Amino acid sequence: MTITTNKVNVEEQAIRAKKAGKTLSLLTTEEKNEALLTLADILDQEYETILKANEEDLKNGREKGYEAAFIDRLTLTKERIEDFAQGLREVAELDDPTGITNSDWTLDNGLNVKQVTVPLGVIGMIYEARPNVTVDATGLALKSGNAIVLKGGSSAIISNQAIVDVIHQGLEQTKIPKDAVQFIASTDREATQQLFTMKEHIDVLIPRGGGSLIQAVVNNATVPVLETGVGNCHLYIDAEADVQKALAILVNAKLDRPAVCNAIETTIIHQHWLDKNKDALIDTLQKNNIHVHGDSTITEIIPSAVPAEETDWANEYLCSDIAIKTVANVSEAVQHIETYGTKHSEAIVTENKETAEKFMKLVDAAALYHNASTRFTDGSALGFGAEIGISTQKLHARGPMGLKALTTIKYIMHGDGQIR
């Protein structure tokens, strides 16, 4: 398969998506669900075509010397494609987020007012290596009645194009117009930048990927952005923290899946707790091969710890390293989180309910945990069904974003000649 990396007409694709979105928005829930099931079936059938395309991306990636973890994320298998298909079937099972009447009232003059949920219109998805986003985002967009413009990373472009070709083939058997799914088949940065300002045709941009991708979109887009996912998350172990709970949560939040955004990067420890429990802490860190970057108190008691620098507090490790800071009280912990946190997930371990309450009130983040692991900030763990990302912004959607985040509202008024 060859990919045209010549200039693509991004604007024309966005206009087509918008037009197709109108048709899509008029379909029934059943029609949309049938389409999702059709897409699931065809992905299962056509897995070999997708694997063949993926092989080309992998070959290019190896030639370019990409690291193993990157190649791993890029690699598709029959099982992974079956998972994609299964994901679409699960989205078909979810409630339709559109057409819901949130409120319905009648003014004294007889004018009836309804607030109803409707699709946003066109979603622009800008993402990096993982080809699963191509299927997941398409499924959530179509279910919520939205057209989607996909701009994936260049390293997965052949796989993504093959997936979208299969999706288009499937859509031809459904009531959803093919044009509702647009793939920007270009490795050109300019193509991405064109999406940033296409306010007339695109209703929202959702970046999924590393911090620099997300910042590029946030800083340059005039199209509204749903900001997702950088998680510089903290665990604060209070003076009155139960030692078993604290250590179990530390290990789980750090190591269960270190590369995801809801893993912790820094542990903040109250000096009194440290004084009492330092042996247990050191033992736990060593047994679990957690590499520590600490402040001076920590480097003094943990010989293997290296001194933490500014970047240790500010950045995600996304591996088994951890930064540890000691504090004299909860206010210092809150202050540290205020300075370095990314408003994602923050946890406190304490048996003192008032301290926990204070932490919950003062820390500004999407998800706050008292005596539990930050790893629960996840659509499926919280029971939301599939998620399009985890919002770290405050407007529109915060925390795990399900189908509802892809809708807006309309006020629909019915009268018989009311004037003001």
Added chain:
Amino acid sequence: MTITTNKVNVEEQAIRAKKAGKTLSLLTTEEKNEALLTLADILDQEYETILKANEEDLKNGREKGYEAAFIDRLTLTKERIEDFAQGLREVAELDDPTGITNSDWTLDNGLNVKQVTVPLGVIGMIYEARPNVTVDATGLALKSGNAIVLKGGSSAIISNQAIVDVIHQGLEQTKIPKDAVQFIASTDREATQQLFTMKEHIDVLIPRGGGSLIQAVVNNATVPVLETGVGNCHLYIDAEADVQKALAILVNAKLDRPAVCNAIETTIIHQHWLDKNKDALIDTLQKNNIHVHGDSTITEIIPSAVPAEETDWANEYLCSDIAIKTVANVSEAVQHIETYGTKHSEAIVTENKETAEKFMKLVDAAALYHNASTRFTDGSALGFGAEIGISTQKLHARGPMGLKALTTIKYIMHGDGQIR
């Protein structure tokens, strides 16, 4: 009074607002309400100080040769200040939008999850001449637990400073820190631009004013924006429209308050309706001194009409002028609105429910009216209480924005050691 128009330290003011916002967010509803009532009382008491300051702005404005309508919007009177105070008392009566538990569930592992509403943090308000925004926006921000940074237009700077001085004097008698209300006492454009990118300290920018102000904020801000209010609204009179309803709605939506954003600017008329009702239409337009800019069909039948140009379809008149276009069907009307509308308020007059339904589904706007005037798109008319603006965007808030638009959510999890 003299205003320092030297460099003000906008960042320092924003940092202070953020810090004060934390304290404010911990106050009870009663404490916030008491503060609002105190502010109302002191505005009533200190009206002379404010009027004296306003006199200076008016003098400057006259010297600069501002037009009468502008001077009128700038002018304060004892009664208008009493209205400001009354507005604050009404906001005190409204329900507190924060601290509401939207949902509360417990996972199988015993982890309790609550989604609760919390203040956004710091609101940046960028607005033009009307000094009432200084009081209205402050009242809504404080009630919803938010600090506010106010940047008003330079023509009202002395009045706004005087109002804020009075508010600060009042806040000293309350539990709300003075710093929760910051006024940028500068006529410097740079001061406004600094607000655009102050993501660390400001959670949302709300521009209120003309289209060019709003576009400057939307296009240049990296802080999330709540876009308000340009309304290029349309009335579509269908083939099956009742003539009485159509003409009454036309006159009301155009003339009740032509300068506001929910007034109509263009009427789109089905050719068949026009053929039958042109005498009644012409009579109504003439009696009401509505000046018509029309397409060729209209200029042929209305001798006083001038030919409409592209700008007539695209812009708000905000006066008693109207553009009239004829169409062959509802799809053409929808298409015209798609091209020129600003997604604010759009109306159809028809006795055919299916046509109305089609219009409601296909037109993308915050508020859609069937057989009623667009003038109802207004927080108080719809029974929402005070409004901070009318959102023409799709994310976070759409249509009239009340206190709820100034809140976000937090997920609060309580556990006893849950890990994943």
